[in-house]
Amino acid sequence: MSEKTLSIIKPDAVAKGVIGQIIDCFASNNLKIAALKMIHMSKREAQGFYAVHSERPFFDSLTDFMSSGPAVVMVLSGENAISKNRELMGATNPAEAAEGTLRKRFATDIEKNAVHGSDAPETAREEIVYFFPELEIVNF
Ligand code: CMP
Numbered sequence: 161m162s163e164k165t166l167s168i169i170k171p172d173a174v175a176k177g178v179i180g181q182i183i184d185c186f187a188s189n190n191l192k193i194a195a196l197k198m199i200h201m202s203k204r205e206a207q208g209f210y211a212v213h214s215e216r217p218f219f220d221s222l223t224d225f226m227s228s229g230p231a232v233v234m235v236l237s238g239e240n241a242i243s244k245n246r247e248l249m250g251a252t253n254p255a256e257a258a259e260g261t262l263r264k265r266f267a268t269d270i271e272k273n274a275v276h277g278s279d280a281p282e283t284a285r286e287e288i289v290y291f292f293p294e295l296e297i298v299n300f
Pocket of ligand 1: 222252273
């Protein structure tokens with residue numbers, strides 16, 4: 161089933177200069193880019209995006225990090241895009257991520273973990289509309 165999911169190349173990966181390598185990984189795994197832009201989130205925008213984690217001890221540090229520099233936000237489209245993207249990313253903690261995954265290759269630590277991907281269809285819908293109006297999303 162063709163799905164859409166939200167992907168973020170986080171500020172650590174942008175600073176490392178690996179945007180191209182990450183996009184190449186999506187392209188070579190049949191995930192198409194249906195929308196893409198570079199943004200520098202404010203603290204408030206990062207807090208809004210991660211509102212579900214607002215009670216976690218790492219919330220303040222996470223939202224500082226996510227607003228520390230530019231990030232690339234994308235809508236990825238393809239067969240089972242949500243689970244495929246999560247497979248390509250690997251475990252949240254790069255120390256536990258499988259060899260060859262994006263987090264194993266590019267993450268710094270459990271917080272600065274290079275990429276974000278939606279975890280379920282409902283979350284994907286909510287996360288996509290957080291950044292992209294309908295007009296900015298291509299339908300293949
Ligand atoms: P992400 O997949 O974007 O979802 C929530 C983010 O919170 C996660 O990636 C990490 O960047 C961060 N995160 C999750 N767990 C921890 C933790 N234990 N300590 C610090 N940051 C975390």
